[in-house]
Amino acid sequence: MDTLTTMPVGLVEVMVRRGDRMGAMLGEPTSSPGLFIVPDPGSDGVTWTGNFCVVHSASGHTAVRPTALAYAREVAEQLAESGVDWTRPLKELHTRDEAKDAYLRVMLALDAAEDTGTPLRWARLSWRQHPPLYRILGDRYYDDVVFRGWPELVDWLDQLVEDYWSPSPTPTARVVRDTNPAWQLVCAAPLCGHRRREPAAVHFTTEDGDEFEGITSERHELVEAAAYEGWRDVDGEHWMCPHCSAAHPKRTEWERC
Ligand SMILES: [Zn+2]
Structure with a gap:
């Protein structure tokens, strides 16, 4: 049964990789069908840290280091806007320059945003x-x-x-x-x-x-x-x-x- 959806209508089950094991978690859909936001279970795997991860659902890998929910949502939104099909397998994405470029660009934007405590980009003038x-x-x-x-x-x-x-x-x-x-x-x-x-x-x-x-x-x-x-x-x-x-x-x- 395909429970993944492009519309943020509710939390869905996502398989997340922790080391060499896969486990199901509830994830928030993003505007990219291949990316979901899940809470960060921390290094011990049983304690919430309060941060969130963006998960690549085809592989279960977390695409972004744990960060605040607002940053995770903005990362997912920018990755979605890049035009890359994030539902593709990870191995295939690793061979595509546009996917690597988009990923690097968004990660640099996340670094800069977290250093200043501001969004990845502004939506408007105030x-x-x-x-x-x-x-x-x-x-x-x-x-x-x-x-x-x-x-x-x-x-x-x-x-x-x-x-x-x-x-x-x-x-x-x-x-x-x-x-x-x-x-x-x-x-x-x-x-x-x-x-x-x-x-x-x-x-x-x-x-x-x-x-x-x-x-x-x-x-x-x-x-x-x-x-x-x-x-x-x-x-x-x-x-x-x-x-x-x-x-x-x-x-x-x-x-x-
Ligand atoms: Zn506001």
């Missing part, structure tokens, strides 16, 4: 530009409240009408459009929001503790909110959300040896 915002001016209560467009403004007014506790807007208040673009700060890691595929974004918090997605013409406000939420600024253009920062541990000197 600064996401939006059209200028609409802004309320001249209102006693709602001055500087902003909206991304008229529909959002109309929704807000509808809610305000039904909210008997909130004061009505000042009749002389105006809605103007900013001249500068608005900005959003999103996580640049490739697998952020793994299954839903929408990366994490910096949030603003109201005085009541309510959170909402931060979109503003003032980039420094996003920088301050990111610092408050524990985001990591890697180089000014690429930021990592707290989850992705923790998922990409930096290799220590000891581990590098």
Whole structure:
């Protein structure tokens, strides 16, 4: 029975080689049909280390040294994107230059990534530009409240009408459009929001503790909110959300040896 699948629909049984023995483990499918991710059983074979391996299922060999789950997923994704058919037997892959080149390229990327505690490659720039915002001016209560467009403004007014506790807007208040673009700060890691595929974004918090997605013409406000939420600024253009920062541990000197 062929239980291997190209779609990540669930864990599947994979045969993994440990020394001269083969044993079954549950593996996470990757976008390459021949590669799976399994937990690292450690050198004694009976103790989880907390790391993960990419396994070449046709041979049962681990293709990559044990590493953090995020790195293992990125390695598998890049090997899959190389166009090499990783379902082929190991002996055949060893004779193919494109397979060896792809493998070496990804291993070097993994080394560099682990040394800096960053992904193998960035998925996007963190600064996401939006059209200028609409802004309320001249209102006693709602001055500087902003909206991304008229529909959002109309929704807000509808809610305000039904909210008997909130004061009505000042009749002389105006809605103007900013001249500068608005900005959003999103996580640049490739697998952020793994299954839903929408990366994490910096949030603003109201005085009541309510959170909402931060979109503003003032980039420094996003920088301050990111610092408050524990985001990591890697180089000014690429930021990592707290989850992705923790998922990409930096290799220590000891581990590098
Ligand atoms: Zn992230």
